[in-house]
Amino acid sequence: xxxxxxxxxxxxxxxxxxxxxxxxxxxxxxxxxxxxxxxxxxxxxxxxxxxxxxxxxxxxxxxxxxxxxxxxxxxxxxxxxxxxxxxxxxxxxxxxxxxxxxxxxxxxxxxxxxxxxxxxxxxxxxxxxxxxxxxxxxxxxxxxxxxxxxxxxxxxxxxxxxxxxxxxxxxxxxxxxxxxxxxxxxxxxxxxxxxxxxxxxxxxxxxxxxxxxxxxxxxxxxxxxxxxxxxxxxxxxxxxxxxxxxxxxxxxxxxxxxxxxxxxxxxxxxxxxxxxxxxxxxxxxxxxxxxxxxxxxxxxxxxxxxxxxxxxxxxxxxxxxxxxxxxxxxxxxxxxxxxxxxxxxxxxxxxxxxxxxxxxxxxxxxxxxxxxxxxxxxxxxxxxxxxxxxxxxxxxxxxxxxxxxxxxxxxxxxxxxxxxxxxxxxxxxxxxxxxxxxxxxxxxxxxxxxxxxxxxxxxxxxxxxxxxxxxxxxxxxxxxxxxxxxxxxxxxxxxxxxxxxxxxxxxxxxxxxxxxxxxxxxxxxxxxxxxxxxxxxxxxxxxxxxxxxxxxxxxxxxxxxxxxxxxxxxxxxxxxxxxxxxxxxxxxxxxxxxxxxxxxxxxxxxxxxxxxxxxxxxxxxxx
Amino acid sequence: xxxxxxxxxxxxxxxxxxxxxxxxxxxxxxxxxxxxxxxxxxxxxxxxxxxxxxxxxxxxxxxxxxxxxxxxxxxxxxxxxxxxxxxxxxxxxxxxxxxxxxxxxxxxxxxxxxxxxxxxxxxxxxxxxxxxxxxxxxxxxxxxxxxxxxxxxxxxx
Numbered sequence: 001x002x003x004x005x006x007x008x009x010x011x012x013x014x015x016x017x018x019x020x021x022x023x024x025x026x027x028x029x030x031x032x033x034x035x036x037x038x039x040x041x042x043x044x045x046x047x048x049x050x051x052x053x054x055x056x057x058x059x060x061x062x063x064x065x066x067x068x069x070x071x072x073x074x075x076x077x078x079x080x081x082x083x084x085x086x087x088x089x090x091x092x093x094x095x096x097x098x099x100x101x102x103x104x105x106x107x108x109x110x111x112x113x114x115x116x117x118x119x120x121x122x123x124x125x126x127x128x129x130x131x132x133x134x135x136x137x138x139x140x141x142x143x144x145x146x147x148x149x150x151x152x153x154x155x156x157x158x159x160x161x162x163x164x165x166x167x168x169x170x171x172x173x174x175x176x177x178x179x180x181x182x183x184x185x186x187x188x189x190x191x192x193x194x195x196x197x198x199x200x201x202x203x204x205x206x207x208x209x210x211x212x213x214x215x216x217x218x219x220x221x222x223x224x225x226x227x228x229x230x231x232x233x234x235x236x237x238x239x240x241x242x243x244x245x246x247x248x249x250x251x252x253x254x255x256x257x258x259x260x261x262x263x264x265x266x267x268x269x270x271x272x273x274x275x276x277x278x279x280x281x282x283x284x285x286x287x288x289x290x291x292x293x294x295x296x297x298x299x300x301x302x303x304x305x306x307x308x309x310x311x312x313x314x315x316x317x318x319x320x321x322x323x324x325x326x327x328x329x330x331x332x333x334x335x336x337x338x339x340x341x342x343x344x345x346x347x348x349x350x351x352x353x354x355x356x357x358x359x360x361x362x363x364x365x366x367x368x369x370x371x372x373x374x375x376x377x378x379x380x381x382x383x384x385x386x387x388x389x390x391x392x393x394x395x396x397x398x399x400x401x402x403x404x405x406x407x408x409x410x411x412x413x414x415x416x417x418x419x420x421x422x423x424x425x426x427x428x429x430x431x432x433x434x435x436x437x438x439x440x441x442x443x444x445x446x447x448x449x450x451x452x453x454x455x456x457x458x459x460x461x462x463x464x465x466x467x468x469x470x471x472x473x474x475x476x477x478x479x480x481x482x483x484x485x486x487x488x489x490x491x492x493x494x495x496x497x498x499x500x501x502x503x504x505x506x507x508x509x510x511x512x513x514x515x516x517x518x519x520x521x522x523x524x525x526x527x528x529x530x531x532x533x534x535x536x537x538x539x540x541x542x543x544x545x546x547x548x549x550x551x552x553x554x555x556x557x558x559x560x561x562x563x564x565x566x567x568x569x570x571x572x573x574x575x576x577x578x579x580x581x582x583x584x585x586x587x588x589x590x591x592x593x594x595x596x597x598x599x600x601x602x603x604x605x606x607x608x609x610x611x612x613x614x615x616x617x618x619x620x621x622x623x
Numbered sequence: 624x625x626x627x628x629x630x631x632x633x634x635x636x637x638x639x640x641x642x643x644x645x646x647x648x649x650x651x652x653x654x655x656x657x658x659x660x661x662x663x664x665x666x667x668x669x670x671x672x673x674x675x676x677x678x679x680x681x682x683x684x685x686x687x688x689x690x691x692x693x694x695x696x697x698x699x700x701x702x703x704x705x706x707x708x709x710x711x712x713x714x715x716x717x718x719x720x721x722x723x724x725x726x727x728x729x730x731x732x733x734x735x736x737x738x739x740x741x742x743x744x745x746x747x748x749x750x751x752x753x754x755x756x757x758x759x760x761x762x763x764x765x766x767x768x769x770x771x772x773x774x775x776x777x778x779x780x
Binding site for chain 2: 031218223227258259303315318320335376379384425458469472479480584586606613
């Protein structure tokens with residue numbers, strides 16, 4: 001039988017002579033920025049400088065440990081390098097900076113100011129001083145960005161799999177469900193259904209075989225929390241699954257990962273293999289007599305497979321199409337057997353509840369929504385990235401305190417840039433300035449026509465046309481509709497066509513009322529969550545940005561200057577004839593003599609914005 | 624005959640690895656696509672017969688999921704993210720710039736020499752770096768049309 005304490009002791013012993021640790025972020029964002037090259041360069045340069053750096057925690061190693069981590073959250077400032085125990089966080093680290101870091105921060109313990117985040121000129125040493133981190137409450141993603149996600153022993157050494165051991169060896173299935181129910185944990189994948197209730201439903205089924213599925217098919221555009229957790233803390237999810245399996249009586253499970261998330265697939269597979277090797281998964285786990293085998297399955301790119309029954313169909317090798325409920329998956333799911341489906345983040349929260357109890361979990365959050373929630377903060381904000389805050393935090397705290405404010409087209413923060421925030425992806429809605437102080441929890445969001453959803457937060461500045469955003473989401477849901485229900489298949493398509501007409505100036509006032517009517521019909525008449533929530537972006541923009549719709553149909557004008565059919569470009573007198581725009585224009589629509597005001601041929605112009613971006617004199621305007 | 628044999632040999636291996644299990648159709652198609660870069664029609668029929676299921680069923684699954692393709696794709700695949708975060712950061716101008724650069728018309732996605740294929744995908748989950756795109760396996764973030772065109776030039780060299 002596996003002995004967690006023994007592993008912990010041996011990891012601690014191996015690390016006895018390790019005095020420092022360099023953690024290079026290897027989340028998707030930082031990898032895109034070149035963090036792997038930075039990692040490799042640390043090994044080479046350390047050798048050149050004669051600094052003892054090892055990449056593995058083995059007995060006899062001395063000096064500094066160099067390791068990779070999952071997403072540290074501060075994506076826009078990547079590649080990130082964290083130095084422990086000094087807790088220094090360096091941002092935008094390039095290969096050229098490696099030598100300086102090794103010489104100054106590792107050898108001499110000094111800080112390199114230019115690589116630190118600067119908050120209005122004040123140098124911030126690490127996460128404790130950076131506003132982006134300081135104002136968060138990181139619990140679920142706390143370990144992402146610190147530990148090595150590919151090292152199971154390290155996970156165990158910081159207390160991992162203790163909750164699984166406790167649940168398997170000391171608790172009954174009912175006790176586990178009771179704790180989760182008492183904690184009031186609600187599903188983090190969208191609807192916010194109480195997890196304890198779901199587990200109890202499955203637990204009470206009498207069947208010879210039960211399944212559990214982790215839904216890692218995060219298809220929401222603008223959301224990447226599940227990805228970050230799978231990449232940064234895969235063992236946390238497996239531990240949650242082991243507990244869930246014990247609680248519901250399942251002996252087989254699947255982790256369904258989106259195929260686009262190559263790194264998450266790789267790390268989940270490795271984690272499952274490692275956990276099976278040390279017998280955290282398999283037969284007679286922790287000597288409790290409980291068996292549980294886990295498979296990793298890659299999705300194949302269908303948003304609708306986020307829906308439980310559609311997901312089950314695709315695991316069975318069929319097209320991912322939903323069916324009417326009941327029966328619920330808890331009664332009859334995968335191959336007709338009781339099946340529990342939980343989201344990645346939900347499962348990653350479970351070990352904490354088992355370890356510390358329901359009361360500790362209930363300390364954060366609101367009366368009806370307990371705990372914390374991760375959000376993917378993107379769009380026009382100063383600092384984009386992955387954040388975790390207690391449920392009940394306000395949009396104002398998130399947008400202005402944590403992420404540093406709303407940016408304009410050139411990336412600088414000014415007051416009054418904020419226009420709207422889209423929350424919860426295609427199933428959610430758009431909120432405005434009046435909602436900035438609204439408490440973000442499952443119930444209050446539902447009241448204003450939005451939802452927590454998977455937790456995507458897209459902040460938009462004044463340059464964004466809300467009709468266009470509604471159209472964008474309709475385009476997405478139209479592509480992703482499985483086509484089973486007429487209202488979803490045809491209705492969404494017609495809604496998209498109406499929205500296209502509005503943005504192209506071909507619609508009248510009747511179009512808007514027809515659009516609204518159809519949106520309500522699709523909401524009522526669709527079978528699954530995709531169709532039922534697809535009209536949300538349209539209805540919420542109609543509610544809060546009606547004047548923009550009106551401007552499009554009545555005045556044939558796009559107030560944000562975004563809808564291509566309703567705008568034109570013009571070169572003003574500020575033009576000094578530098579020819580940059582004419583050279584850059586891909587359509588060759590700009591002409592003019594050097595040092596003379598240029599002209600745009602409207603017929604040729606493809607309205608690509610390249611001229612506006614390339615003009616140093618702000619001489620091109622949208623009219 | 625020889626080329627046919629090698630064609631089916633790979634599929635047979637994949638089918639065997641998945642123990643001819645009907646429920647593993649999606650992993651099977653994924654592995655096949657990995658090998659051939661697309662799903663050839665005769666292979667789909669072969670899979671259906673081997674799994675004792677209908678070709679229509681296999682075709683149905685292959686066309687339902689966006690990851691699968693029945694057309695041959697270019698040597699380099701450029702996946703431009705058009706998720707909401709990239710969209711508000713003007714991923715459209717990236718698409719236009721790249722299509723212009725590669726001389727692709729409205730509905731064309733592959734260059735004539737099938738060297739490049741452009742696809743838009745719904746979200747790559749690297750929203751913090753929007754707008755992003757993927758060339759083969761490498762992800763490029765905080766892109767501008769200029770930088771994108773430069774990158775293509777480099778690959779063409």
